[in-house]
Amino acid sequence: MVTQRAVEEGEAMESGKTTQKYFDVCSIIEMNADDIKEMDINLNTVVKVTSECGEVFVRAVIGRQTCPPGLCHIRQGVWANQVVPPRTQSTGEPQYSGFPVTVEPAPEARIVPAVELVQKACNKWNGKLLWPM
Amino acid sequence: MQEVIKHVACPYCGSCCDDLEITVDDGKIIEVKNACIIGTEIYHHASREGRVGSPRRRQPDGTYKDITYDEAIDFTAKMLIKAKKPLIFGFGSTNCEGMAAAGRVAEDAGAVLDNCASICHGSSFLAIFDTGYPSCTLGEVKNRADVVVYWGSNPAHAHPRHMSRYGVFPRGFFTGKGARGRKVIVVDPRYTDTARCADHFLQVQQGHDYDLFDAFRMVMHGHGADLPAVVAGIPKEKILEVCDVIKAGRYVHIFFGMGLCHSDGRNHNVDIAINLVRDINEVTKCTIMAMRGHYNIAGPGVVWAWQFGFPYCIDLTKGSIAHMNPGETSSVDLANRGEIDAFINIGTDAGAHFPIRAFEKIGGSVPMVTIDPSVNMAATVSDVHIPVAIVGVETGGICYRMDNVPIQYRSVIKPFNGILTDEQLFDKIYERMQELKNAGVESDGKWEYATPLADVRPVKEVYE
Numbered sequence: 001m002v003t004q005r006a007v008e009e010g011e012a013m014e015s016g017k018t019t020q021k022y023f024d025v026c027s028i029i030e031m032n033a034d035d036i037k038e039m040d041i042n043l044n045t046v047v048k049v050t051s052e053c054g055e056v057f058v059r060a061v062i063g064r065q066t067c068p069p070g071l072c073h074i075r076q077g078v079w080a081n082q083v084v085p086p087r088t089q090s091t092g093e094p095q096y097s098g099f100p101v102t103v104e105p106a107p108e109a110r111i112v113p114a115v116e117l118v119q120k121a122c123n124k125w126n127g128k129l130l131w132p133m
Numbered sequence: 134m135q136e137v138i139k140h141v142a143c144p145y146c147g148s149c150c151d152d153l154e155i156t157v158d159d160g161k162i163i164e165v166k167n168a169c170i171i172g173t174e175i176y177h178h179a180s181r182e183g184r185v186g187s188p189r190r191r192q193p194d195g196t197y198k199d200i201t202y203d204e205a206i207d208f209t210a211k212m213l214i215k216a217k218k219p220l221i222f223g224f225g226s227t228n229c230e231g232m233a234a235a236g237r238v239a240e241d242a243g244a245v246l247d248n249c250a251s252i253c254h255g256s257s258f259l260a261i262f263d264t265g266y267p268s269c270t271l272g273e274v275k276n277r278a279d280v281v282v283y284w285g286s287n288p289a290h291a292h293p294r295h296m297s298r299y300g301v302f303p304r305g306f307f308t309g310k311g312a313r314g315r316k317v318i319v320v321d322p323r324y325t326d327t328a329r330c331a332d333h334f335l336q337v338q339q340g341h342d343y344d345l346f347d348a349f350r351m352v353m354h355g356h357g358a359d360l361p362a363v364v365a366g367i368p369k370e371k372i373l374e375v376c377d378v379i380k381a382g383r384y385v386h387i388f389f390g391m392g393l394c395h396s397d398g399r400n401h402n403v404d405i406a407i408n409l410v411r412d413i414n415e416v417t418k419c420t421i422m423a424m425r426g427h428y429n430i431a432g433p434g435v436v437w438a439w440q441f442g443f444p445y446c447i448d449l450t451k452g453s454i455a456h457m458n459p460g461e462t463s464s465v466d467l468a469n470r471g472e473i474d475a476f477i478n479i480g481t482d483a484g485a486h487f488p489i490r491a492f493e494k495i496g497g498s499v500p501m502v503t504i505d506p507s508v509n510m511a512a513t514v515s516d517v518h519i520p521v522a523i524v525g526v527e528t529g530g531i532c533y534r535m536d537n538v539p540i541q542y543r544s545v546i547k548p549f550n551g552i553l554t555d556e557q558l559f560d561k562i563y564e565r566m567q568e569l570k571n572a573g574v575e576s577d578g579k580w581e582y583a584t585p586l587a588d589v590r591p592v593k594e595v596y597e
Binding site: 016064065068126 | 490
């Protein structure tokens with residue numbers, strides 16, 4: 001998997017990371033069309049992405065900027081960073097590009113909002129969103 | 134009364150477009166001309182409802198209560214004095230004046246000072262230290278370059294006006310035909326929107342950029358015939374064809390982006406890119422430039438290199454003796470090892486852009502202050518959130534473009550609710566720290582005092 005910037009993500013980020021817009025454009029995974037077919041994933045349904053250091057639920061799409069088979073892309077931001085390995089090869093830079101992930105269909109699962117993900121990881125989640133989307 | 138302010142520089146990406154026209158009416162931004170969709174959003178965001186107008190303190194139940202600037206500054210100063218190894222991270226989105234003021238605070242606090250380059254173009258710095266940086270300004274690219282390579286970067290999305298202002302489309306002094314006279318080569322594992330503008334698109338296998346650079350270098354050294362049939366997913370014939378385009382160019386320029394710095398190999402990918410530039414210069418003229426992300430992320434590299442001798446990952450825990458060792462003093466590694474005991478997140482969002490496994494070790498356990506105009510992910514878990522004026526919108530200052538050219542930014546409206554700028558805030562934090570250090574800090578009924586750094590000998594004395 002790789003994670004990089006997209007113009008939609010940049011615009012939504014400037015509107016605010018607690019907005020519905022940011023949620024919509026960043027909680028998606030762009031995959032290769034053949035991979036999606038082969039794995040029996042329905043477009044726009046939720047999938048579970050698991051890496052060596054975590055898991056995240058996102059929506060599967062093909063996207064205008066296509067990936068070759070075997071590669072997928074989550075736009076940079078809260079959802080991608082749930083699975084990015086923090087190892088840095090002694091350079092200070094985490095492994096944002098090129099780490100193995102497993103993608104599997106999970107159509108019933110809920111995509112967790114950004115604030116909830118971050119606050120839960122930091123043990124500061126009190127059960128309700130203070131910034132309603 | 135409506136007023137149009139011209140030649141405004143945009144506070145979003147490293148292209149620093151300085152031709153914006155902003156229409157302002159009664160302290161509100163009405164219209165933004167010439168900016169990309171993201172820049173436009175920044176300006177409109179400044180005038181929108183729901184801005185944070187005063188510092189806020191997180192309550193035990195997770196809600197926030199407004200506090201005064203004095204209280205917020207007092208909290209931050211005490212936090213810095215008490216901490217043995219505080220980390221001040223961010224600075225991608227502020228001006229050089231704010232960075233210099235923060236440098237003074239960091240030195241006094243014995244902090245680790247780091248900027249977003251640490252998780253962005255930090256490994257480019259390492260390669261540049263090793264190999265050198267045969268670069269130029271963006272003006273030279275516009276006026277001279279007839280072969281432009283975008284390697285592992287996607288300006289169509291990350292620097293939306295870069296291709297139209299500098300890289301692909303503009304007509305310059307020696308490039309009067311504009312896009313028709315330029316050959317554009319894009320190397321990326323994904324078929325990006327930038328690739329759609331390319332004359333030659335090389336879909337390199339993810340993580341194999343080094344192999345492809347090596348192949349290019351072989352061809353430049355005259356060993357093209359010895360290439361294997363396929364290198365990093367690219368057929369030999371295609372590599373030879375692209376190398377012929379490069380050799381035929383009068384002026385070749387390579388822009389490289391996160392695709393090199395974030396993949397396996399990190400600085401080595403950039404290292405070999407610079408070496409390729411040296412090889413191409415045997416045949417024709419060639420320069421290289423990093424596609425810096427934020428509008429002033431080149432700034433800390435300039436300001437702190439002047440203040441401390443290092444551009445990022447600066448460990449000032451020994452007071453006036455700075456040292457830098459990425460992997461040891463870099464933010465993500467410090468977080469991974471749980472080594473820091475206080476955190477200031479300024480002009481960035483570690484909550485959203487650090488890997489969560491690193492951020493949870495900061496956000497979950499150490500006192501934290503976020504300095505940012507808007508509510509970001511780091512602010513949602515911070516003890517104190519201090520809003521500041523938006524550079525380029527509410528305050529001016531110097532910002533360095535991606536080619537290290539300083540651009541004078543300007544303010545178009547007054548700061549919302551009279552909030553402070555980064556420079557004012559850090560100066561006040563510094564003053565409060567001096568007051569507290571002189572008086573001693575009271576905490577939990579006993580006097581707590583940061584270890585004085587007076588016994589650290591000045592550098593001059595050490596060498597005498």
